Amino acid sequence: MQFHLDGFKPGDPLIEEASGQAKTSARTDAVPEQVDVLIVGCGPAGLTLAAQLSSFAGINTRIVEQKDGPLQLGQADGIACRTMEMFEAFDFSERVLKEACWINEVTFWKPDENQSENIVRHGRVRDVEDGLSEFPHVVLNQARVHDFYLDVMRNSPRRLEPDYSRRLLDLTIEPSDTVDYPVTVRLQRIDPQHKGQVELVRARYVVGCDGAHSAVRNSIGRQIVGDSANQAWGVMDVLAVTDFPDIRLKAVIQSASEGNALIIPREGGYLARIYVELDKLKENERVTNRSITLDYVITAAQRILHPYSLEVKEVPWWSVYEIGQRICDKYDDVPEQETGSRLPRVFIAGDACHTHSPKAGQGMNFSMQDTFNLGWKLASVLRKQCVPELLHTYSAERQRVAQELIDFDREFARMFSDRPLQAADRAWEITEGVDPEEFQQYFVKHGRFTAGMGTHYRRSIICGESSHQHLAEGYPIGMRFHSAPVIRLADAMSMQLGHAGKADGRWRLYAFCDAEDPMSESCGIRMLCEFLAQARNSPVRKFTPGGQDIDAVFDVRAIFQQGHQDLALEKLPEFLLPRKGRYRLRDYEKVFCPDPTTGQDIFDLRGINRAEGCIVLVRPDQYVAHVLPLNACRSLSEFFDGFMLPQS
Numbered sequence: 001m002q003f004h005l006d007g008f009k010p011g012d013p014l015i016e017e018a019s020g021q022a023k024t025s026a027r028t029d030a031v032p033e034q035v036d037v038l039i040v041g042c043g044p045a046g047l048t049l050a051a052q053l054s055s056f057a058g059i060n061t062r063i064v065e066q067k068d069g070p071l072q073l074g075q076a077d078g079i080a081c082r083t084m085e086m087f088e089a090f091d092f093s094e095r096v097l098k099e100a101c102w103i104n105e106v107t108f109w110k111p112d113e114n115q116s117e118n119i120v121r122h123g124r125v126r127d128v129e130d131g132l133s134e135f136p137h138v139v140l141n142q143a144r145v146h147d148f149y150l151d152v153m154r155n156s157p158r159r160l161e162p163d164y165s166r167r168l169l170d171l172t173i174e175p176s177d178t179v180d181y182p183v184t185v186r187l188q189r190i191d192p193q194h195k196g197q198v199e200l201v202r203a204r205y206v207v208g209c210d211g212a213h214s215a216v217r218n219s220i221g222r223q224i225v226g227d228s229a230n231q232a233w234g235v236m237d238v239l240a241v242t243d244f245p246d247i248r249l250k251a252v253i254q255s256a257s258e259g260n261a262l263i264i265p266r267e268g269g270y271l272a273r274i275y276v277e278l279d280k281l282k283e284n285e286r287v288t289n290r291s292i293t294l295d296y297v298i299t300a301a302q303r304i305l306h307p308y309s310l311e312v313k314e315v316p317w318w319s320v321y322e323i324g325q326r327i328c329d330k331y332d333d334v335p336e337q338e339t340g341s342r343l344p345r346v347f348i349a350g351d352a353c354h355t356h357s358p359k360a361g362q363g364m365n366f367s368m369q370d371t372f373n374l375g376w377k378l379a380s381v382l383r384k385q386c387v388p389e390l391l392h393t394y395s396a397e398r399q400r401v402a403q404e405l406i407d408f409d410r411e412f413a414r415m416f417s418d419r420p421l422q423a424a425d426r427a428w429e430i431t432e433g434v435d436p437e438e439f440q441q442y443f444v445k446h447g448r449f450t451a452g453m454g455t456h457y458r459r460s461i462i463c464g465e466s467s468h469q470h471l472a473e474g475y476p477i478g479m480r481f482h483s484a485p486v487i488r489l490a491d492a493m494s495m496q497l498g499h500a501g502k503a504d505g506r507w508r509l510y511a512f513c514d515a516e517d518p519m520s521e522s523c524g525i526r527m528l529c530e531f532l533a534q535a536r537n538s539p540v541r542k543f544t545p546g547g548q549d550i551d552a553v554f555d556v557r558a559i560f561q562q563g564h565q566d567l568a569l570e571k572l573p574e575f576l577l578p579r580k581g582r583y584r585l586r587d588y589e590k591v592f593c594p595d596p597t598t599g600q601d602i603f604d605l606r607g608i609n610r611a612e613g614c615i616v617l618v619r620p621d622q623y624v625a626h627v628l629p630l631n632a633c634r635s636l637s638e639f640f641d642g643f644m645l646p647q648s
Helices: 020-024 044-053 081-089 093-099 142-154 215-219 294-304 363-382 388-417 423-427 436-445 524-534 539-543 633-641
Strands: 034-040 061-064 101-103 105-111 119-126 137-139 166-173 183-189 198-208 225-242 250-254 260-265 272-280 310-327 346-348 485-488 493-496 507-512 554-559 591-594 614-618 624-628
Touching (some): 044 061, 101 260, 119 436, 166 198, 388 436, 524 539, 524 554, 614 633
Parallel strands (some): 034 061
Antiparallel strands (some): 101 137, 105 119
16 A cells, blocks of 8 residues: 555555545435446445445446445355455455454264264364465455445545435436446435435446346346255354354254254354255245244254254344255346447346355355456446457356356255265165265365355456466466465565555556576566567557556566565666656565565466566456466557557
8 A cells, every 4th residue: 555655644544535526526415317337236246346446536436225224234254265365455354354253174064873863073174275365264244344345435535435225216228339328227215304206317337236136137137047946944143052062163064864054153252153954845835935933943953963952042143045046147238149239338246147055155255256357347448448348248257157156056055955875875775865975075176166266267358368378377367366475575575466456457467587687688577677668569658548657557566586685676677666656756566576484486386487487467356367478578469459448
């Protein structure tokens, strides 16, 4: 956070300078008649998008919500490792880590072979494989995640606050791409002071983050389709007295005849969430038809945990649901056959376009990744940095990976609900059910999916081909940029390289040095820096608006193979020590070296070709867009020419 760049600034560095409009325009109770982006829904997806867009002073964003205020008690609680990486980009990962319960290990329980009415522990594994991320899997009340996002919005240049107590009635889209504000939205006020009042808002773009019963989705004629497993489950947060030994671990429990359960420890040291398998539903029967009570869910949990006791003292929240997987075929308003001739104006995200069982913990996590993918694209188009056709990639990328998640979730949920096979079953050659050992192996094998690392985008205008992937085998194109420990050259600061990438809409170009002497004129990084700084077809020169800092669009970072005490900072290319801000101060945070204290050299850890080095291009949503040789200047230019707009 370089908060003294334009002069000494006291106070909280996370409170950004307010935009001119935020300073001069008093906050009114009404939604403006015209906005750049209207977000419908203050859930995790909507707040992720609002937080990102609020950082751009020139983009007029508003977010509306049907509820009358911020969420107080959330239903989603699991925060995947990948989501924690994203929270770091928004600068509140440390707040989450401090409050959350860390999920470190998972235990597996099955029926006792000698007394099948009892359960016994049969396995214990790490919740997340070592080295998968610098962050753990944690659990925290969804409302606190909302609070952190709201703080980001309040402290942003736009000083963005949600507009509560508003229900979307409908929206219409002007089909012409030449209309400035083609989407007309009708909002109905539902607060007592303005009940029934209708507001008319015209927007350049609308994003529906309004849940499984999305009014935005219905307005654009999309349908969410899928199937149900006809299986009812209960879920409850409990304060309880129990002799079950793994109450503070994530525990998967399969009983012989009473169903299965999942225990998730919660933050605070005492609270636990328990998912409880209930009844099979009849064909076309809904769980609401059963009138299941809280006492029924508690009793079912007590039977599953036998011979252990469970005395529930308080239940802050509980619910019942049925397992099902549903998805939309497309996430925007453009029919498939018109993709080449029409630009999207309305998008849907999160539960509005995909729903799945909560067992894999991906509901909230995957929804936030939807809008993290969309946010930078909307900002790039609205700021006239990229062609509007870029927006087609949102639906193309996120719908496909959501389908992969649903396919995984369907099998995961099936195994979770199946009866456990026992020794007697095998003796009688009974195969209906799931082997507890097999289920544990499946859990471990697909741990990357549950950690949020299963996303792999295909080749597109923003994902290059893999012809040079061998130069950086640990950075697969289309997958998230996997951070690694480094030392910052200027101040010998040990840090994570990936933490340089914030949610600010900028591209990251990580240049890994080749085997040449870095002081040599023929060193690959020196030649790359010369091209980026001076060549006419340099993307930095071509796509950075005049008058802005040289890293306003492309944040170039260099990683050398030498130790930090073996390099002379003053002899490095000036491009790596750029002058910025109104005082033209030098930025000393662009150059890194391997961190010897960790025993993990980033070049070895991420499979970087030491002889040739490489460039790793990383999108603003932290996904690897391309891997290129250090001297592939023409390919570098051509890649960005494919979707970016030249600036004057």
